[in-house]
Amino acid sequence: MTRGLTLAVILGAIWGFVAxxxxxxxxxxxxxxxxxxxxxxxxxxxxxxxLALLYARELTDNPTAQFAIGMGVFxxxxxxxxxxxxxxxxxxTVPITSVLVLATLxxxxxxxxxxxxxxxxxxxxxxxxxxxxxxxxxxxLGFVFFTAIILLPFYAMLMTSFKKxxxxxxxxxxxxxxxxxxxxxxxxSYIELFVNFDFGRFILISTxxxxxxxxxxxxxxxxxxxxxxxxxxxxxxxxxxxxxxxYMVPAIVLVIPLYAVFSQLGLRDSLLGLLIxxxxxxxxxxxxxxxxxxxxxxxxxxxxxxxxxxxxxxVIRRITLPLSLPAIASVxxxxxxxxxxxxxxxxxxxxSPEIFTLSRGVVSLNSSEVPRQHLMAGAVIVTIPVLVIFLxxxxxxxxxxxxxxxxx
Amino acid sequence: MAKATxxxxxxxxxxxxPIERREMRLAFGMLSPxxxxxxxxxxxxxxxNFWISVKPIELADxxxxxxxxxxxxxxxxxxxxxxxxxxxxxxxxAPSEAVREVVFTHELPSGVTLTGGDDRCAQTGAVLRCDVGxxxxxxxxxxxxxxxxxxxxxxxxxxxxRDTDPEATxxxxxxxxxxxxxxxxxxxxxxxxxxxxxxxxSIVYTxxxxxxxxxxxxxxxxxxxxxxPGRGIMRGLFLFPYVSPVIAxxxxxxxxxxxxxxxxxxxxxxTGVTDGNINFLGQRGIALxxxxxxxxxxxxxxxxxxILARMQSLSSDLNEAAEMDGATPFQKFWYISLPQLVGIIxxxxxxxxxxxxxxxxxxxxxxxxxSGTRTLxxxxxxxxxxxxxxxxxxxxxxxxxxxxxxxxxxxxxxxPKEEGM
Numbered sequence: 130m131t132r133g134l135t136l137a138v139i140l141g142a143i144w145g146f147v148a149x150x151x152x153x154x155x156x157x158x159x160x161x162x163x164x165x166x167x168x169x170x171x172x173x174x175x176x177x178x179x180l181a182l183l184y185a186r187e188l189t190d191n192p193t194a195q196f197a198i199g200m201g202v203f204x205x206x207x208x209x210x211x212x213x214x215x216x217x218x219x220x221x222t223v224p225i226t227s228v229l230v231l232a233t234l235x236x237x238x239x240x241x242x243x244x245x246x247x248x249x250x251x252x253x254x255x256x257x258x259x260x261x262x263x264x265x266x267x268x269x270l271g272f273v274f275f276t277a278i279i280l281l282p283f284y285a286m287l288m289t290s291f292k293k294x295x296x297x298x299x300x301x302x303x304x305x306x307x308x309x310x311x312x313x314x315x316x317x318s319y320i321e322l323f324v325n326f327d328f329g330r331f332i333l334i335s336t337x338x339x340x341x342x343x344x345x346x347x348x349x350x351x352x353x354x355x356x357x358x359x360x361x362x363x364x365x366x367x368x369x370x371x372x373x374x375x376y377m378v379p380a381i382v383l384v385i386p387l388y389a390v391f392s393q394l395g396l397r398d399s400l401l402g403l404l405i406x407x408x409x410x411x412x413x414x415x416x417x418x419x420x421x422x423x424x425x426x427x428x429x430x431x432x433x434x435x436x437x438x439x440x441x442x443x444v445i446r447r448i449t450l451p452l453s454l455p456a457i458a459s460v461x462x463x464x465x466x467x468x469x470x471x472x473x474x475x476x477x478x479x480x481s482p483e484i485f486t487l488s489r490g491v492v493s494l495n496s497s498e499v500p501r502q503h504l505m506a507g508a509v510i511v512t513i514p515v516l517v518i519f520l521x522x523x524x525x526x527x528x529x530x531x532x533x534x535x536x537x
Numbered sequence: 538m539a540k541a542t543x544x545x546x547x548x549x550x551x552x553x554x555p556i557e558r559r560e561m562r563l564a565f566g567m568l569s570p571x572x573x574x575x576x577x578x579x580x581x582x583x584x585x586n587f588w589i590s591v592k593p594i595e596l597a598d599x600x601x602x603x604x605x606x607x608x609x610x611x612x613x614x615x616x617x618x619x620x621x622x623x624x625x626x627x628x629x630x631a632p633s634e635a636v637r638e639v640v641f642t643h644e645l646p647s648g649v650t651l652t653g654g655d656d657r658c659a660q661t662g663a664v665l666r667c668d669v670g671x672x673x674x675x676x677x678x679x680x681x682x683x684x685x686x687x688x689x690x691x692x693x694x695x696x697x698x699r700d701t702d703p704e705a706t707x708x709x710x711x712x713x714x715x716x717x718x719x720x721x722x723x724x725x726x727x728x729x730x731x732x733x734x735x736x737x738x739s740i741v742y743t744x745x746x747x748x749x750x751x752x753x754x755x756x757x758x759x760x761x762x763x764x765x766p767g768r769g770i771m772r773g774l775f776l777f778p779y780v781s782p783v784i785a786x787x788x789x790x791x792x793x794x795x796x797x798x799x800x801x802x803x804x805x806x807x808t809g810v811t812d813g814n815i816n817f818l819g820q821r822g823i824a825l826x827x828x829x830x831x832x833x834x835x836x837x838x839x840x841x842x843x844i845l846a847r848m849q850s851l852s853s854d855l856n857e858a859a860e861m862d863g864a865t866p867f868q869k870f871w872y873i874s875l876p877q878l879v880g881i882i883x884x885x886x887x888x889x890x891x892x893x894x895x896x897x898x899x900x901x902x903x904x905x906x907x908s909g910t911r912t913l914x915x916x917x918x919x920x921x922x923x924x925x926x927x928x929x930x931x932x933x934x935x936x937x938x939x940x941x942x943x944x945x946x947x948x949x950x951x952x953p954k955e956e957g958m
Contacts, residue, residue, distance in 0.1 A: 168809060271756055271760045278834060282786060283777060298797075301798045352570070353570065360567070377895070377945060381934070381937075386586055390585075392600075393711070412575065505792070515782060519773075519776070519780045
């Protein structure tokens with residue numbers, strides 16, 4: 130009995146607090162209502178709420194009624210504790226919103242506790258059942274935690290790009306956007322970037338650089354991976370292992386020599402310079418991923434092709450390549466994403482705005498003269514293609530990712 | 538590894554026939570683009586760091602010292618026999634290096650002849666050539682010559698001398714290839730008391746970032762083990778931080794954590810968790826933990842994916858048997874799941890340890906290495922480009938290289954073969 134009560138007290142308190150913070154923050158971030166959070170009151174209110182839920186089980190078998198009792202106690206205690214202003218707002222000001230938010234808050238807290246105690250007799254909790262209750266509660270908290278830490282930055286990035294700096298300085302919690310200002314008003318940062326900051330050209334350059342990098346990388350790594358996985362030659366084992374080593378050399382170690390030599394050769398402030406560096410740094414990754422795939426293809430197919438009179442190159446072209454198209458495509462997407470996201474070399478090498486890549490262009494917005502929403506609009510522009518590619522080919526890419534352990 | 542190579546060679550030599558030889562040649566041919574690219578852009582630069590690290594070389598030395606020459610024409614010519622008085626002024630653009638064997642040439646219009654002035658100048662055909670010799674840094678050398686004109690000059694329409702520009706050439710020591718060596722860079726790097734701070738920050742950041750990412754990844758993988766509606770979407774969402782460009786997420790974090798108008802501070806003060814605003818990225822002692830949190834946030838998806846893949850490939854027999862024996866959920870996790878994940882977790886730890894140690898972009902964008910977050914990698918940039926001392930930057934890179942060699946030795950020694958990635 131004490132176990133069940135202790136657990137209910139702890140879970141009620143934790144969920145009351147978490148729900149108040151998450152819901153309060155979400156309501157403020159999304160609607161701009163200043164629903165300041167009464168997190169500590171909710172923490173305290175969660176305790177009687179959770180206890181009421183459990184005792185309600187003694188009174189009735191109807192789960193809805195149990196739930197309603199728990200919610201009711203939670204809400205009443207919260208309202209009393211906060212001096213009749215459960216969300217920092219007196220109940221009268223925005224009645225419907227207030228009541229709705231309060232109900233959601235109560236439902237989340239009591240619901241989470243109810244799910245954790247689902248089908249468990251709280252009076253006779255042994256260690257096994259208690260841990261089950263705890264695991265459920267932890268999982269729930271885990272989902273809330275991960276969703277919050279991931280969504281918050283991306284939401285802030287997107288919404289900031291639609292706002293004005295002054296609004297954000299005034300209330301950093303208010304991410305609501307004013308739709309009545311029309312398309313031009315809403316997208317003014319984006320329009321500004323494309324009109325005055327040449328983002329159209331940056332996108333074009335980034336696309337050209339990334340696609341060229343993909344082709345150069347594949348052109349070198351497909352034959353290389355084939356040789357390592359299929360052909361016998363002295364030093365093969367050493368070679369395939371050293372590819373891994375190359376993979377671990379940090380870019381920052383390469384920057385000084387490449388900067389020095391490229392400066393003297395006149396390659397530094399040029400896209401050609403980037404097109405030398407990018408493929409060279411992605412070839413080892415690509416080769417490593419591809420050779421793993423080639424190794425998995427049955428060599429009997431190739432031998433049969435050779436028997437039928439194909440040359441080695443003919444076999445590669447007619448048998449191996451068509452069979453490994455999925456792997457090649459996923460490697461290509463990866464290399465594209467690596468080149469698109471690349472920041473260090475673009476930042477070090479490129480000085481002239483005429484040849485900025487997109488990431489270099491976004492960095493150039495990081496100055497006190499450029500308002501914050503422009504920088505965030507730039508961040509959205511550079512992120513969207515990557516996320517679209519990723520979501521589109523997710524299953525495909527995740528398999529490749531775990532198979533080849535892509536660096537980051 | 539060396540042993541295996543020798544054995545390979547031996548075997549190859551023993552039974553090398555025409556077919557094998559052809560196969561070998563084909564293999565080398567197919568590998569040559571990879572080898573060339575890696576050699577030129579990775580291996581040689583890595584070695585070049587050693588060279589640069591023992592040279593007194595500044596960022597400005599990269600600009601080749603170039604002699605420049607300007608002309609100034611005085612006097613009017615109206616009839617054959619008149620003369621221009623021309624002053625050529627040669628100077629050097631180099632801040633510190635002298636330029637040797639400086640010569641400049643100037644193509645004169647037809648009908649213009651050198652008739653007097655500086656005897657270091659001579660005319661061959663239409664070209665005036667002056668020998669400057671050694672040009673000290675920032676020095677100026679003047680040449681005054683008299684150029685007379687004849688009828689041919691007026692027949693050609695009396696073109697201006699300025700129609701062609703004089704051109705200067707010269708040789709200067711290339712700071713990169715000279716044989717001037719110094720240990721000053723290493724002395725500077727190791728002497729500075731901040732070096733040990735930097736090293737310490739690097740290690741704390743690496744261990745904290747790696748451990749944080751692994752713990753979050755392990756937790757996330759536990760959440761995703763059991764199927765539920767929307768799991769696919771959740772998994773996609775969990776990977777967002779990892780696939781998004783670092784510049785986008787880093788700037789977003791900077792704004793969220795802004796000490797004056799950041800959302801994070803607003804949330805914390807409004808919920809009553811903190812009293813005043815926290816300068817997450819600007820306060821020594823806090824900033825390091827913030828960048829560690831960023832690192833864990835950005836890279837937990839990778840650990841998550843690997844651990845989830847391993848968990849899904851494990852058989853459930855053991856778990857079921859333990860369940861029958863009455864093991865509680867936490868006991869099952871601690872005594873059954875976790876031991877089976879030790880292999881993948883230790884591999885991930887070593888890999889991520891090395892990559893986190895190598896990380897530059899994240900800290901550079903978040904704090905620029907300020908307020909106690911300067912790691913070795915950021916120090917490379919700081920020395921080479923912020924303080925313009927390429928040699929010192931390369932010296933730090935050499936230190937990184939040696940530490941990396943130690944980590945890699947560990948990696949190859951301790952990573953179980955079956956987990957080898």
